[in-house]
Amino acid sequence: MTTTPLPEMPLLPITSVETVEACRDLNVLKGDVFVCSYPKSGTTWTQNLVCRLLVENVGMELPEDWHLSHSAPFYEVDQYWKKKDRVPPETPIAGIDKESGHQMSFRVFNTHLRPHQLPPNARCVYVIRDELDVLASFFYHLSNMAVADGGYEGTESQFCLDFLDGTVLYGRWQDHMEAWLGKTNKNPNIIILHYEDMKSDLEREATKLAQFLGVETTRVSEVVKSAIDQCTFAAMKKERVRYTPKSVYWKKDADGKPYDNFVRAGRVGDGKEFANKYFSDDLQQRRKRDRETSARRWRNAGVDPAIIDRYLL
Numbered sequence: 001m002t003t004t005p006l007p008e009m010p011l012l013p014i015t016s017v018e019t020v021e022a023c024r025d026l027n028v029l030k031g032d033v034f035v036c037s038y039p040k041s042g043t044t045w046t047q048n049l050v051c052r053l054l055v056e057n058v059g060m061e062l063p064e065d066w067h068l069s070h071s072a073p074f075y076e077v078d079q080y081w082k083k084k085d086r087v088p089p090e091t092p093i094a095g096i097d098k099e100s101g102h103q104m105s106f107r108v109f110n111t112h113l114r115p116h117q118l119p120p121n122a123r124c125v126y127v128i129r130d131e132l133d134v135l136a137s138f139f140y141h142l143s144n145m146a147v148a149d150g151g152y153e154g155t156e157s158q159f160c161l162d163f164l165d166g167t168v169l170y171g172r173w174q175d176h177m178e179a180w181l182g183k184t185n186k187n188p189n190i191i192i193l194h195y196e197d198m199k200s201d202l203e204r205e206a207t208k209l210a211q212f213l214g215v216e217t218t219r220v221s222e223v224v225k226s227a228i229d230q231c232t233f234a235a236m237k238k239e240r241v242r243y244t245p246k247s248v249y250w251k252k253d254a255d256g257k258p259y260d261n262f263v264r265a266g267r268v269g270d271g272k273e274f275a276n277k278y279f280s281d282d283l284q285q286r287r288k289r290d291r292e293t294s295a296r297r298w299r300n301a302g303v304d305p306a307i308i309d310r311y312l313l
């Protein structure tokens, strides 16, 4: 059975079509890691985990003023690709980090692009989170982001509709999953993590990730134990300045302070409450139909049936 192609997805105003084209042509270095996701799926958490594992693995000290964006910048941002010959971001390449002046020896990117927009040999960690939890989290994120950078001004109910329609940044959640999960099935260059599994047992998930990243078998346990201390919700909330993305501007409150709640609630199941409150009956029905259609499409795309069961049925 043939399936119609997925629609194109809306991009951030800080990402041009030319940048997306260039993103695919990056000369991938051995050791590069791409943390990939639909927004709000636990990207920052996973970036932190990847960086901490790599840092612990080589015994590197992170400087006092370290920011996650120093080690794992947002990939598809025009400012990194401005040079005439469109070379990729130089910031995290082995050696001296240009922005902070610190010694770094690995390259990690985070991206919300789809797999066909990335270099074919990219080593990727794709992190997934429940659709409604993503929806709620995305509403709070976009409502607090500067409008010029793609921030949202509508109501919660309007956002629910826009999210299902796929007119929000990065399009429909179900389409993003389809593009990635059809591609990832049995691809040794891609590991899938689930936000909910990380919440229930971070050490177990970090162990899988460490093995994928090539941490030496005898050191995995020690490296994981040190790395996850800095990756709990409490640790990241406390140090939230290090984790709040620098690639966009945030709205300011009445006192002129920019949004400070990026590491927000970190819960599983939040989205159900949000949907119960803001989805009309029509929209509930519409979502049910969308999920049935997506389940068929995901099957055709070769997505692992266990993942279809878990997220759509």
Ligand code: A3P
Residues within 6 Å of the ligand: 037, 038, 039, 040, 041, 042, 043, 044, 045, 133, 136, 137, 138, 140, 231, 232, 233, 234, 236, 262, 263, 264, 265, 266, 267, 270
């Ligand atoms: P909530 O808004 O539901 O709290 P992303 O990095 O993809 O934008 O995802 C952000 C979401 O991950 C936010 O969800 C944020 O609070 C949550 N998050 C960040 N760090 C986390 C951690 N250490 N543990 C659990 N959730 C975390």
